[in-house]
Amino acid sequence: MGLLDSILGRSRPVRPDLDRLFGLPAAALTLQAGTGFVPTGAGAVCFAAVEGGAFARLKGDVRDLLDVEASADPGPGAGAGPGASPVTYTSDAYGYTWLTVRRPAEDLITLVNDLHAVNALLEEAGFGPNLLCSLTAFHAPEGGAGSGTDRTRDLALVYLYKRGTFYPLCTLPDQHKRDNALELQVAGLLKNDLRIEEDLERWFPLWDAPGLAG
Template identity: 30%
Template sequence: MGLFDTLFGRTRMTPGKTDQLFALSTAQLDIEAKLDSPYGERAALVLRAVDNSSYDALQKEMNDLLSMNGRDFTAHVTAQTDNMGFHWLIFRGPNLEDAINGLHMAADLLKQAGYSDSLLAAMFRFGDWYLIYSYRRASFYPFMPTGSSRRNESREFRIRQTLDGALPIEKDPERWYPLWDPPI
């Protein structure tokens, strides 16, 4: 951050970090066995809203790239914008590994195009709860909504305790931001 940024109170967004996402592949067995939570066949990449034509072209390129993976890639990919203006790239399919690889490919493409500060989170459904990966913090945290703007915090802490060591878990619960009404 430069001198003028400091003087005028501007902050820079932390670029998204994608490498820790692959830790979920090895933690899947712990999630399914210890938490009795199978992968819910849905995952998503959550992006901050970007309004320009180069981003629209990039989104088409991402969809083309993901569809080119052919028979080996079993996830069906769709895009959606929520009522808050966030973009969701949604992966539906039975294979968690495909979702992780697809999310990683899409995130890398965004980073290469200069949109790494748009990467907010990756979200995975497991049974009745979600596992969220914060690209800015390079860590995971559980999210279990129980109704309209309510969550089961005690269960989230039990999930954290179970997954600590298997995944890089966000240590500060104040940073466990909820993603209400996810389209997954």
């Protein structure tokens, strides 16, 4: 950091550390033990899409990579039928693209490897500035630990690419409402497993995120 940055109180952006995603399987065990939430098998990468053939080809490369991995090792309990791709692309109301990957719920390690690979491919192709976040979805059985009521709730652990941090996002079904108390509980529970984002204003709601009821 330069002298002028120090005087003005500016800091350089944190260099993204994608390997922090590999902390998710251990965090999932802590989460299940403490709240009852378990993985759904769904994860997603959110990025700002750009026009052009290069980006379109890259999206195809990502799909091809994960399709090949799914064909080579579909894993037990895979939800997709024979020949089905584990990858889908959707757009939200703000124009961002969500690449969603679905794996067997019990195979979180493969899902995390997929998310890491997608982020790495986009980064290596020069689209790092377009990356916003990645998330891994969890759910609590109805009436189970962590739900707090007789309704199921959805939970995501969100990785902020440019911050290198995680935060929990818990949405209520069919509402644009969040369970903030549970989010704080989960953050405290996982502070030794993941680097939790300290700035609560950066715990964005992500209402259109795939796999969340909100």
